[in-house]
Amino acid sequence: xxxxxxxxxxxxxxxxxxxxxxxxxxxxxxxxxxxxxxxxxxxxxxxxxxxxxxxxxxxxxxxxxxxxxxxxxxxxxxxxxxxxxxxxxxxxxxxxxxxxxxxxxxxxxxxxxxxxxxxxxxxxxxxxxxxxxxxxxxxxxxxxxxxxxxxxxxxxxxxxxxxxxxxxxxxxxxxxxxxxxxxxxxxxxxxxxxxxxxxxxxxxxxxxxxxxxxxxxxxxxxxxxxxxxxxxxxxxxxxxxxxxxxxxx
Amino acid sequence: xxxxxxxxxxxxxxxxxxxxxxxxxxxxxxxxxxxxxxxxxxxxxxxxxxxxxxxxxxxxxxxxxxxxxxxxxxxxxxxxxxxxxxxxxxxxxxxxxxxxxxxxxxxxxxxxxxxxxxxxxxxxxxxxxxxxxxxxxxxxxxxxxxxxxxxxxxxxxxxxxxxxxxxxxxxxxxxxxxxxxxxxxxxxxxxxxxxxxxxxxxxxxxxxxxxxxxxxxxxxxxxxxxxxxxxxxxxxxxxxxxxxxxxxxxxxxxxxxxxxxxxxxxxxxxxxxxxxxxxxxxxxxxxxxxxxxxxxxxxxxxxxxxxxxxxxxxxxxxxxxxxxxxxxxxxxxxxxxxxxxxxxxxxxxxxxxxxxxxxxxxxxxxxxxxxxxxxxxxxxxxxxxxxxxxxxxxxxxxxxxxxxxxxxxxxxxxxxxxxxxxxxxxxxxxxx
Numbered sequence: 212x213x214x215x216x217x218x219x220x221x222x223x224x225x226x227x228x229x230x231x232x233x234x235x236x237x238x239x240x241x242x243x244x245x246x247x248x249x250x251x252x253x254x255x256x257x258x259x260x261x262x263x264x265x266x267x268x269x270x271x272x273x274x275x276x277x278x279x280x281x282x283x284x285x286x287x288x289x290x291x292x293x294x295x296x297x298x299x300x301x302x303x304x305x306x307x308x309x310x311x312x313x314x315x316x317x318x319x320x321x322x323x324x325x326x327x328x329x330x331x332x333x334x335x336x337x338x339x340x341x342x343x344x345x346x347x348x349x350x351x352x353x354x355x356x357x358x359x360x361x362x363x364x365x366x367x368x369x370x371x372x373x374x375x376x377x378x379x380x381x382x383x384x385x386x387x388x389x390x391x392x393x394x395x396x397x398x399x400x401x402x403x404x405x406x407x408x409x410x411x412x413x414x415x416x417x418x419x420x421x422x423x424x425x426x427x428x429x430x431x432x433x434x435x436x437x438x439x440x441x442x443x444x445x446x447x448x449x450x451x452x453x454x455x456x457x458x459x460x
Numbered sequence: 461x462x463x464x465x466x467x468x469x470x471x472x473x474x475x476x477x478x479x480x481x482x483x484x485x486x487x488x489x490x491x492x493x494x495x496x497x498x499x500x501x502x503x504x505x506x507x508x509x510x511x512x513x514x515x516x517x518x519x520x521x522x523x524x525x526x527x528x529x530x531x532x533x534x535x536x537x538x539x540x541x542x543x544x545x546x547x548x549x550x551x552x553x554x555x556x557x558x559x560x561x562x563x564x565x566x567x568x569x570x571x572x573x574x575x576x577x578x579x580x581x582x583x584x585x586x587x588x589x590x591x592x593x594x595x596x597x598x599x600x601x602x603x604x605x606x607x608x609x610x611x612x613x614x615x616x617x618x619x620x621x622x623x624x625x626x627x628x629x630x631x632x633x634x635x636x637x638x639x640x641x642x643x644x645x646x647x648x649x650x651x652x653x654x655x656x657x658x659x660x661x662x663x664x665x666x667x668x669x670x671x672x673x674x675x676x677x678x679x680x681x682x683x684x685x686x687x688x689x690x691x692x693x694x695x696x697x698x699x700x701x702x703x704x705x706x707x708x709x710x711x712x713x714x715x716x717x718x719x720x721x722x723x724x725x726x727x728x729x730x731x732x733x734x735x736x737x738x739x740x741x742x743x744x745x746x747x748x749x750x751x752x753x754x755x756x757x758x759x760x761x762x763x764x765x766x767x768x769x770x771x772x773x774x775x776x777x778x779x780x781x782x783x784x785x786x787x788x789x790x791x792x793x794x795x796x797x798x799x800x801x802x803x804x805x806x807x808x809x810x811x812x813x814x815x816x817x818x819x820x821x822x823x824x825x826x827x828x829x830x831x832x833x834x835x836x837x838x839x840x841x842x843x844x845x846x847x848x849x850x851x852x853x854x855x856x857x858x859x860x861x862x863x864x865x866x867x868x869x870x871x872x873x874x875x876x877x878x879x880x881x882x883x884x885x886x887x888x889x890x891x892x
Contacts, residue, residue, distance in 0.1 A: 265776060286778035301776045303769035305836035306762075314766055315777035317759050324757040332678045 214277040215240050216375050216406040217293075222261060222271035231257040232268070233430035239375065239406040244397060246421035247410045248450055254430040255410050259377050262408070263295040264288035275375075289316075294373035296364045296381055304353035308345075308363045309334040311352055312370060337366045341396070358389030365396060376400065376407045382416070394420060414443050414450075428453035486830055489885070490845040493878075497849060501856035509856055512709035516735060518848075518855055519706070520643030523740040524549075524803040525818060526847035529825035530751040531792035533843045536826055537768040538788060539835035540600065540607035544614030545796050546818030547622070548592055553800040554622035556585040557631035557810030560638060578638040585797045592618065593793020594786050601785030615819065623812060632809030642805030646739040650707050653736030657703030660745075661696040668692050706741075707734045740802045744844070747798065752840045764788065769836035824871075825850055828878040850874075 217239040224232045232254045239245050247255040260266045262273065264285040273280050275291050282288050288295070295301075302311045309330040318326045318333070331348060338345040342362040352360055361381060368376050378397075382390040397407060397420055411417055417424055418438050425435040426449040434455035436445070449455055501509040508514065528545050535542045560581040564570045570577055596614055600607045633639075640646030648656060668691060675682050682688075710732050717728035725731035755761040767774040767781050775781050799818075804810045827833065828849060829842030853874060857867045 263776075284778065285776050289778060295776070297776065301770070301773040303766040303773050303836070305769035306766055310762060310766070311773075314762070314773070315779055317762060319759070324753075325759060325762055327757075328674045328678045328680070331680065 213240060215274070216276060217262065217408075218272075218274040219258070219262060220272045220274065222258065222268045222273075224257060224261060224266060224268050230430045232261065235271075235427070235430070235432050237425055237432065237435070239408060241374075241404045241406055242401055243423070244401055244407045244409055244421045246417040246424040247408060247427060248412075248414065248417060248424055248446060249427035249433075250450065253427040255427055256379060257430075258427070259295070259379060259408060259410060262288065262375075263293060263377055286315075289371070292372065292374040293377065294368035294371060294375070295377040295379070296361075296368060297379050302352050302360060302363060305351050307351055308338070308348055308355075308366075311363050312337075312367050314367075316371065333370070334366070337370050338362070341366055341369065342392070356389075357384040358386065358392065361385060361389065361393065365393070369400070374405060376405050377410075378407060379410045380412070381409070382411070382413070390416075414446050418443055418446075426450055426455075486839075486885070487841065487845075490829065490842060490849070494845060494849050494852065497852045497856065501852070501860065505856070505859050509859060512705050514855075514859075515705050516709045516738070518851055519741055520738050520806060521855065522844075522847050522851040523643070523738075523744045524799040524806070525821045525825055525851070526744055526844045527747050527799040527802065528792070528795050528818065528822045529829070529843035529847050530747055530840045531788075531795035532822045532826040533751075533829075533831050533838040533840055534755070534764050534788045535607070535792055536823075536831045536833060537835060537838045538764055538785065539768055539771070539833075540785070540788070541823070541833075542596075542607065542611045542789070542792055543819050543823075544596065544611040544618055545792065545799075545822050546815040546820075547615045547618035548589060548793060548796040549800040549803065549815035549818055550622035550812075551592065551618040551625070552585050552589045552797040553804040553810045553814055554625040554631070555588045556581045556638075556797075556800065557634065557804060558625055559584055560635045561631055573636070575637070578635045581635070581638065582797075582801055585801065586794050589793035589795070589797030589800075590790045591793070593796070594790035596793075597786035597789030600789065601782035619816075622814075626810065626812065628812045630809050630811050634804065634808055634810070638801070639805045639808055641740055641743065641801050642808070643738045643740050643802075644735075644806075646805075647706075648736040648739070648742070650734040650736055653703050653707050653734070656737055656742070657700050661699045664695045664699065665692045668695070703737065706738075707736050709735045711735065740806070743798065743802065747795065748840055748844055755840055760784075760787065765836060821847070821850060824875045828875060830882055832882075846878075849878075 215238040217237075219235065219237050222232055222235045223230065235254070235258055237245070237258070247259070249255050257266060261268045262282065264282045264287050267283055273282055275293075280287075280291060282291065282293075285295075303314065306314070309327070312334050313330050318329050320326045334348060338348075342359065345359055345362060347355060347359070352363060355363070361384070365381075381393050385393065394416070397409070401407060409417065409421060421438055423435055423437050424441075424446060426433040426446060428450070433449045433453050436455075498510055528549070532542060532545065560577050561572070564574075564577055564580060565572050570580075592614075596610050599605050599610045647653075668688065672682055672688055711723075711734075713728075713731075716723055716725070716731050716733050720726075720728045720731045723731060723733045753761075755764070763774060763779045763781075763784055766777070767779065767784060771781060800815070803814055807814070825846035826838065826843045827846070829839065829844070829846030831838030831843060850871065853871055854867060857870060862870070
């Protein structure tokens with residue numbers, strides 16, 4: 212059996228008196244898409260931010276490729292090839308696409324200056340692959356459409372050869388066509404052997420894209436099921452009732 | 461999509477021309493505003509405003525505030541503010557004044573006039589500025605106290621630390637070499653000014669050319685060759701024109717006549733000696749270049765602007781925004797010390813009220829220069845132009861004989877007006 216790319220074991224994190232994540236265990240295999248579902252405040256985003264290094268868990272362990280790993284900052288996560296595409300996109304609106312793509316990992320000249328020409332060239336290359344319509348390389352990303360902004364965020368993950376990709380509502384701000392583009396990309400990346408955590412409220416989309424789904428409620432995992440074993444209604448009732456109908460049966 | 465708008469036929473050839481030149485319209489606007497101010501005052505003063513002498517004075521009066529304003533750009537870009545720059549300048553000049561007149565001669569036994577004194581003094585002054593700035597930055601970045609509060613406290617603290625250090629006395633006369641940084645007595649002279657101007661012109665042309673080559677090498681679109689040539693010509697013209705004006709201002713004949721041999725003349729008659737570029741202006745140019753390089757070509761600068769644009773994005777990208785805050789305020793501290801060198805050298809003394817209200821001039825200069833208080837936007841050259849416009853207004857009104865209260869009323873109104881114009885400009889051009 213293959214080693215999981217990511218294992219999060221018995222993770223807990225409290226904010227003040229609130230247990231945002233309560234003893235959660237979850238794993239992810241290469242070439243797999245695992246969906247996280249649940250109400251707002253169920254703890255999905257918090258759980259994922261622990262993996263991406265934005266928060267630090269109170270207790271629990273993270274194992275990457277079968278090795279116990281400490282992730283205490285976004286930099287640690289990146290060093291372990293974990294890339295995150297946030298709900299809020301995490302782009303600096305006043306900078307252009309290339310500066311955003313390489314933010315925190317700038318290409319430099321031998322003298323240590325930022326090599327803007329090379330960054331722009333690399334950005335053109337990867338954009339030609341991901342989104343051929345992308346032309347506004349010189350403009351601040353605030354001038355881009357939602358889909359174009361999303362492709363900058365995705366390009367960042369792809370360029371730096373992520374092995375684990377975390378997508379927090381990647382299609383929330385997108386139109387129909389752009390949503391399709393992201394869906395195609397997820398399928399493509401999956402084929403290349405990446406592991407993807409996907410957070411979304413759209414159960415139908417999740418049924419199509421994911422291999423497994425985990426439903427969270429009040430900081431705990433209600434259940435993790437393979438999508439072919441459950442119906443959309445099963446999932447909905449897990450989200451709403453906080454009970455796994457299959458476990459009860 | 462909206463890309464198609466570019467293919468619409470140009471409504472006016474004029475706009476097309478400007479577009480092909482790819483000049484910074486905001487920079488042009490600022491130059492335009494500056495020229496209008498100059499021309500109005502020139503007419504009002506019957507031609508006394510745009511004389512080499514007044515332009516020379518205007519330049520050296522602007523330097524201190526302009527140096528600090530370049531640092532204020534970084535502070536405001538990261539959504540902070542620094543109200544302590546004037547007070548910090550005073551503490552630095554107090555330390556430097558005491559150092560060269562009392563401490564070094566008294567404690568270390570260096571003789572007054574020793575060539576070591578000015579350099580040790582300036583070095584320690586810069587360290588003082590950096591340490592105080594970094595300390596304020598630490599309180600803001602690591603302890604989470606709003607910059608407004610930390611630097612408001614700093615304003616009171618450092619203004620009065622300066623007072624305490626000097627017992628409120630005027631300290632001086634300052635070292636002869638040190639005073640060269642003030643302006644009048646420290647200039648390059650005719651020949652060296654032209655050489656400096658020539659080097660600057662060549663460097664600017666080479667810079668523009670190599671930027672073009674690098675774009676061509678990567679197959680990026682470039683502007684037409686003739687447009688590039690016009691930009692280079694304008695740049696060279698501006699540099700050499702500036703040098704020519706400063707070289708046209710000559711020492712008063714009485715001063716030359718007193719010691720004509722020292723200026724290389726055989727007789728006092730027909731012995732004309734030009735001031736040329738003041739050292740303080742060279743210092744400002746050096747600061748401007750270094751700060752522009754930091755802002756546009758280094759990771760530090762990239763992180764400053766990224767943090768200003770979206771602090772969360774910056775920290776999620778692994779940028780240590782706390783340490784960044786410390787660095788920014790340390791840079792401002794160093795620039796306050798540099799500004800202090802120029803300000804006290806120009807006066808020849810450290811005075812107890814040196815730098816009073818400079819914080820407001822510096823903030824106004826940065827803001828008039830297009831730095832947005834909402835963060836993420838601002839340029840170094842803009843802040844320097846802002847300082848120049850403010851100083852022109854102030855000294856122009858003084859020449860015309862406007863009463864002091866009216867002067868401040870006008871400057872205040874201009875500050876608000878300039879920011880309003882900038883906001884409108886951004887709306888029109890699409891929130892850039």
